[in-house]
Amino acid sequence: MTEAHICEVIAGGVIEGSYAPAFEGVYQAFWQNFEESGEQGAAICVSVGGETVVDLWGGVADQKTAKPWQSDTVAVVFSCTKAATALAAHLLADQGTLDLDAPVASIWPEFAAAGKEGVTTRMLLDHTAGLPALRAPLKPDCLLDWDYMASHLAAETPFWEPGTRSGYHAITFGYLVGEVVRRASGQSLGAFFQEEIAKPLGIDFWIGLPESEDPRVAPITPYRFNKDDEEPPFICAARTKGSIANLFIFNHGDWMARGVNTREGHAAEIGAAGGITNGRGLCGMFEALLKSDGPLGLSTKTLAGFSETSSATHMDATLQMPMRFGPGFMHAMDNRRRPGGGDSVILGPRAFGHVGAGGSFGFADPDAGLAFGYVMNRQGPGLLLNERGQRLVDAAYGALGISHS
Numbered sequence: 001m002t003e004a005h006i007c008e009v010i011a012g013g014v015i016e017g018s019y020a021p022a023f024e025g026v027y028q029a030f031w032q033n034f035e036e037s038g039e040q041g042a043a044i045c046v047s048v049g050g051e052t053v054v055d056l057w058g059g060v061a062d063q064k065t066a067k068p069w070q071s072d073t074v075a076v077v078f079s080c081t082k083a084a085t086a087l088a089a090h091l092l093a094d095q096g097t098l099d100l101d102a103p104v105a106s107i108w109p110e111f112a113a114a115g116k117e118g119v120t121t122r123m124l125l126d127h128t129a130g131l132p133a134l135r136a137p138l139k140p141d142c143l144l145d146w147d148y149m150a151s152h153l154a155a156e157t158p159f160w161e162p163g164t165r166s167g168y169h170a171i172t173f174g175y176l177v178g179e180v181v182r183r184a185s186g187q188s189l190g191a192f193f194q195e196e197i198a199k200p201l202g203i204d205f206w207i208g209l210p211e212s213e214d215p216r217v218a219p220i221t222p223y224r225f226n227k228d229d230e231e232p233p234f235i236c237a238a239r240t241k242g243s244i245a246n247l248f249i250f251n252h253g254d255w256m257a258r259g260v261n262t263r264e265g266h267a268a269e270i271g272a273a274g275g276i277t278n279g280r281g282l283c284g285m286f287e288a289l290l291k292s293d294g295p296l297g298l299s300t301k302t303l304a305g306f307s308e309t310s311s312a313t314h315m316d317a318t319l320q321m322p323m324r325f326g327p328g329f330m331h332a333m334d335n336r337r338r339p340g341g342g343d344s345v346i347l348g349p350r351a352f353g354h355v356g357a358g359g360s361f362g363f364a365d366p367d368a369g370l371a372f373g374y375v376m377n378r379q380g381p382g383l384l385l386n387e388r389g390q391r392l393v394d395a396a397y398g399a400l401g402i403s404h405s
Contacts, residue, residue, distance in 0.1 A: 006056075010034040013041070013068050015058035022399050026054045029395040033388045034059060040378035041069035041218050042388075043279035046396050047287050049369045054396070055280065061218035061377065074204060074278045075218040075377045076260055078356035081275030082173055084207060084285060086125055086328020088181045088193050093121075094302050098184040100125070100327070104176075107183045114157040123163055124176045125328040126311035130158030131176060132167040132318045133247035142253040144268045146188075149175040159244060159317070166325065167244060167317025171252045174271025177328070190269040198281075200295040201288050205281035208269040217276060219261040223358055223379040232343075233320035234383060244318050273357070282362030282373025286353060289364050290371060307331075307350035307366060319383055330354050332404075333384065343384035346393065346404045361389045368400055 003018040006027070011034050019027050026046060033039040041059035045052065061069040092098035098107075100122045105112035111119070116129075123129040134152050142148055153175055159167065169176065178189035185192045190208030198205045206213065237245040255274075259265035268274055277285075292300045309324050309331050316323040321343065324331040329352035335344045345355060353363020353372070358379025364371050372393065380386035385393070397404065 010058060013059045015056060016071070017054075017056035017058075019056065020053040023053045023396070025395040025398050026392060027056060029391045030056050030058070032391065037380075037388050037391075038378065039376060039388060040221055041073070041075075042374065042376035043069065043073065044374045044392055045279035045283035045372075047283055047371045048400065050287060050291070052283075053399075057279065063219075063221060069218060069377075070216075072204070072216055072278070073218050074206075074213070074216050074276050074281070075360075075375050076220055076266075076273075076356075077275050077277055077282065077360040077362075077375055078273045078358065079170070080277075080282060080354045080356040080360050080362050081207060081270070082272055083329055083354040083362060084193055084197070084205065084275055085174055085177050085181070085189060085271040087197060087285070087289070088185075088189060089121060089125065089177050089328065090302055090306075091196060091296060091298065092181060092184045094298050098180065104180060108154065108179060110151070110154040113155055116156075116158060116162065119158075119162045121177070121180050122310070122327060124169070124173070124180065126166070126325045127169050127173070127316075127323075128163050128166050128311050129169065129176065130160045130162045130165070130167070131156055131172050132159060132169045132244050133172065134251060135242075135247065138251055138253055140254045141259070143171070143255040143270050143274075144253075144259070144264060146175065146178075146269060150179045153179075165317055166311045166313040166323065168319050168323060169272070170248050170318060171270075171272050174269075174273065178269065178271035188269055189271050197285070197296065201284055203277070203281040203284040205275065205277035205285060207271055207275050209266040209276050211263065211267070213276075214263055214266055217266060218377040220358070221378040223381055225381075229381060232383065234318075237320050245320065248318060277373075278375050279373040282360075282375060283371050284373070286362050286364035286373065287371035289352075290366055290369060303366075306352045306364075321383070326352050330384075343382045344390070345384050346390060348397070348402070348404065355384050355389070359386050359389045361385060361393070363393075368397070368402060370396060370400065372396055 043057035046054035351365035
């Protein structure tokens with residue numbers, strides 16, 4: 001496929017890379033994010049039918065030094081990491097090493113405490129296990145201490161009867177599913193993901209970044225709320241001490257506030273939020289989930305299951321909004337017609353993927369043969385896709401003649 005190679009000056013830097021002519025709309029949307037939506041630095045990669053049709057990067061990686069975003073720049077992708085962690089569990093299940101429907105306590109005996117003897121790994125994957133937060137006050141560096149988090153979760157009492165309600169396990173997901181992966185595989189989550197998934201796929205994606213790769217990481221610029229922002233129900237709920245939303249925001253240590261841009265924070269295996277990659281890495285991981293004859297060897301049944309919604313609710317116990325999940329992946333959520341609007345992820349009906357805090361996003365759509373990865377370093381508003389990511393998604397679908405408006 002003939003590609004257009006570009007190097008265009010934009011606000012704050014340049015855009016480089018290439019795209020197939022039919023996908024010029026994706027390039028235009030990427031350009032618009034910088035010129036109109038305050039994008040700082042970002043990368044996007046799109047493939048169709050296993051062929052890369054967009055590979056773009058641009059802007060500034062580090063505001064302090066004005067270092068440009070380069071072809072191999074990587075960044076923390078926050079909850080997009082959940083898809084990588086879930087994939088590790090599914091690979092073990094496909095290999096016959098892990099039974100997703102068996103009690104977690106069968107391989108993690110301590111987990112049976114406090115009424116959790118019937119919780120399955122599948123419940124962990126679709127956010128119905130009842131462990132979206134921890135009640136006991138946690139130490140500031142708790143997310144850097146795997147055993148500390150795992151032991152607290154093993155002792156925790158569920159917030160609801162497991163399997164009867166859905167509530168986003170924003171931070172706890174990584175330690176819950178990750179500990180299952182560790183016990184089933186005999187390797188840490190990060191080591192298993194690197195050896196069994198990232199290396200076979202040839203993707204630049206890490207859960208626990210080696211020190212040698214640290215110079216390539218673009219620091220995250222957090223989103224700062226202002227007085228004109230509409231306050232979502234999630235923030236209102238967080239004002240109630242002891243609520244799930246309150247515990248999630250105020251009782252998960254200081255990694256988000258102080259550690260996300262540190263060497264220690266990059267090295268930690270934070271399976272719900274600490275993954276580090278770029279557009280190619282996210283796209284490459286999801287591209288591998290579109291066919292059963294790929295390097296991972298996942299079965300057709302397993303791949304088909306990623307599109308099946310196993311948990312859906314009009315009121316997520318954590319996020320206080322409608323949510324839909326498959327086994328470790330987010331599914332399309334259209335909240336645009338809700339009173340006052342709402343965060344959404346507008347995708348095809350069988351697409352699956354995951355949003356990361358502030359806007360990063362990766363997904364696969366088996367009906368369109370489409371894989372997508374978008375990574376950026378300036379966080380935007382909202383809990384799901386903000387305008388930058390959705391604009392890119394819409395443009396990718398538009399190039400294929402598909403609209404979900």
